[in-house]
Amino acid sequence: MAFLGLRKWPTPIVKPLWPFMVAGSFTVYLFAKAQESGIRSAQWRNDARNPYAAELAKESLH
Template identity: 75%
Template structure:
């Protein structure tokens, strides 16, 4: 019998979802690395739309 929608035993959440959590974190990490490498590439380094253009210009001077 369920009381207010609560069951006698808790429903497992982490155990069946761990592959998706690992894959999601790996995907997030790889996309962040690709974005960081694209921002620093020669093609986009001097692009005025690049939000890190001023920071990259300071780094390239030194």
């Protein structure tokens, strides 16, 4: 008998999905690193379309 919709043995959620969570976090990390290296590349460092150009210019002066 279920009490307020709770079962005696809860349905596993995290256990079968852990490979997808690990792969998703790894993918997010790799995309973030790729974006960071693209923003800081010499080709895009001084481009007007780069939203971080002012910050990169301040860093290169030091």
